Structures are given as structure tokens and as C-alpha cells.
Amino acid sequence: MSAVQNIPAQSSSNRRAGGIAAWPPLLRILTVATIIAVLIALYIGLVYAGTDIDQGDVQRIFYIHMPIFFGAFVAFGTAVVGGIQYLRTRAIKWDTLALAGVEVGLALAVVNVVTGSIWARPIWNTWWTWDPRLTSAAIMCLTYAALLMLRNGIENPEQRRRFASVYSIFAIVTVIMTLVIIRIRPDTIHPAVIGPSPQDAQGTFELEATRGVGMALGLNFPVWALLVPITLMWHRIRLQNRMEEVERLKAEVLNQ
């Protein structure tokens, strides 16, 4: 009882406001812009763009599938930058950035794998195959899931941040190496839209073949590869900062 009464009174009324009012203005604009951009991009991709002659409507999943792969990479790249900077400066904000990058990246990578799988079922007649590119996508998801498990398994916060930073460097090296291995294995079944497709590729389509395809891709790309990961990561960072503030206050109250 007495411990509760010792919490300092809220100094500014703004702290009670919470919710959207507490967001920085740029974040408010960014979030609204992202939501609108996602809706427009989805409409253009799923409704407006022409239907592919060979593949039918399932080809539309490509407008999400490919850009979101790059989005995952943007997030993972941020995570490794955060990891390296944390090891160099030991400032907690870098580890928060890395954590946001890993969580958002993993979500986007899983969406990439699932959308790819949905596309593959009618086109390749299978949900999954251990083709080099799919294998590397699976490895990417597994590595970062393992990173999150590592973070959860360590109690000491300083140790957790340090080990997570080291492991995230391994994670990105693993992902890059697996991607390079693909270049050496040209017999992948996975089509390449930009550049020549490997000889065994099934399910390719030309960018100019159908009306609106190029524009739909051009619109969806920055939305899923840039806007969505950046907005999500920003929100995750704010959430993490709030959670650490709560932990700090808890420790303060319990130690009185």
C-alpha cells in the first residue's frame, strides 16, 4: 500500500493522453500514409491490374510476395546494423532497434513463405519443395526464429543484448551465404521476374504481357518493402521503450 503511494504524480497531462495523441506527429502521418498506401496497392494489385493469361488470378499474389521479401531484408538489415552498433557502443537503443528489426523481419519473411506456398500449389502442383531458393527462405525464417528463442532464454538483460547481437551477425551471414549458394545452383524451379529465369523455372510471366502489371508491381514494391517495415519497426521500438520504462518503474517501486 505505502509503496503504491510513493509513485511520483504524473507531471504533465499529456502522459495520461496515451494512444494516438502520444505518437510523434511524423509517426502519425507515416502510419496513416502506410495504411492508405497498403489499401491502394492492394486494390491496384488484386483488382485493377489485368489477369494473367497463363496463371489466372493467383499470379496477383506476386505483388505482395516479392516486395515483402525485400521488406524482410530491410528489416533484417536494420537488425544487423543495430546488433553491430550495440556491440560497439553498448547503447540500449541499438539493441531495441535490432529487436524491432528481427521481429518485423520474421513476420514479413513468414508472409513471404506463406504467399509463395499459396502461389505454388496451383502452379507447381505442390505446396513446398526443397528447391534452393525456398530452402534459403526457410533457413532465413528458422535462423531468426532461433534468434528470438535465444533472446527469450537469457534472463540477464546485458547478456541477452550482447548474445543476440553476436547471433544476429551470424544470422545475416547465414542468410547471405545461402543466397549465394543459389547462384551456384542454377537448377532452381523458382522463376525470376527481373532478369533471365533459370532453365527449369516454372511459372514465369512477362512484366509487359498484361495491362497494369508493371504499374501494380511498381506501386506495391515501395509499400511492402519500405513503408510497412519502417512503420512496424517504429511502433515496435516505441512499444519496447514503454515496456522497459514499465520494468524500470516496477524495479523502483519494489525496491522501496
Added chain:
Amino acid sequence: MNTPFWQAAFSITRKDLRAELRSRELVNTMGLFALLSVLIFSFALELDRVARQEAVSGVLWVTVVFASILGLNRSMAMEREQGNLDALLMAPISRSAIFAGKLIGNFVFTLVVGLVLLPLMTVLYNVPLMQPWVVVLLLLGIAGFATIGTLLATMTVQTRARESLLPIIMLPVALPVLLASVNASTAVLNNAPIDDWIAWPQLLAVIDVIYLTLCFLLFEYVIES
């Protein structure tokens, strides 16, 4: 005055080898596990002769990976139990020397198990595993596992989850090594012309070098306390 690098590293390796020779704890555990694993695969897969040829390299490498995880866990756990980790950190040797010493020790233990597996599987699966190229691949692959395994095991042994965490965080990072090793072994066992598959051992060597460099650079961050 710091002890020279190789002197320090080899003295750590000698300590591990000597302790192992006296207790034979690691090779017994790893060896028995390897034997059981090979038998279980044999029963579970009910391989006919053709399928066996395809599956053998997979069985070999999966067994090697899990045996190496067992060995790494025990090796680091013994260090921690006997308080060696703190003693090593206080000694006037560089951190990389500790890493190198543990790495060579872990490599040797896993290699022994791997080399024992070759004649064992040749007999049980009736495939010609006793070839020079298979031994080369074993050396390269186990070097990769030992490198990342030593660093990651040093990490996990300091956490509360300890032994259960190592397979989870080591296997994804070990996948490129595993990929290259299995592909190369399969090609060797199928007597494919060397030009077809020589890229895989080359790739494996490059991966080993990359991981070795990375681990040497990052080890000091893992063993700070």
C-alpha cells in the same frame, strides 16, 4: 606478459585431450549416440538398396551434427562445472587462444566419431564410404560445425536454458555447411564425375573460412564476463 597464442591454445587442447583420454566420457557418449542413431535410421527408413544409396549421406551428416552437439554441450558443461571458464579468463592468454584451443579439441572429438562412423556405415548400409574424398568432406564439414559450435556453445553454457538451447541456435547456422556436405557426399557416393560436384567442397572450404574468421572476431564479445 601474455603467453604466446599457439602455446596457450595447444595447452588448452592438450588439457582437453588428456582429460578425455583418462575419462573417455565424451567419445563414449558421442560414439554410442552415433551408433544408435545409425541403427535407428536403418530401422526407421527400412531402406532398400537404391534408396539406401541416396539416403546414406543424409544419415551420416545428421548423425555427425547431432553427435557434435552432444560433444559440445558436454565439453563446455565440464568447463563450467569445474570453474575452468573463470580460470581461463583470468589467465594471461588472449581470448582467441581460448577459442582456438577449445575449437581444436572439439574438432578432434567429433572427427574421431566421424571416422568411426565410416566403416560402421559401410558395413551396415553396404555403401563405399571408405574413400579419400569422403574423409576430406568429413574434415571440412566437421571443421565448420566445430567452429560455430564452439562459439555458440560458449554462449549457451552461460544461459539458464543451457544444453537445450544449443541445437536450436546451432542448426540454422550449420545449415549451409550441412547443405554443401550432404550434396558433395551424395555426388561422391554416386560416382559422379568430379567436375560435377567439385564446386561443393570448394564452397564448403569458403564457408569454413568465413565462419572461422567471424567466430574469431566475435568470440571476445561472448566471453566477456
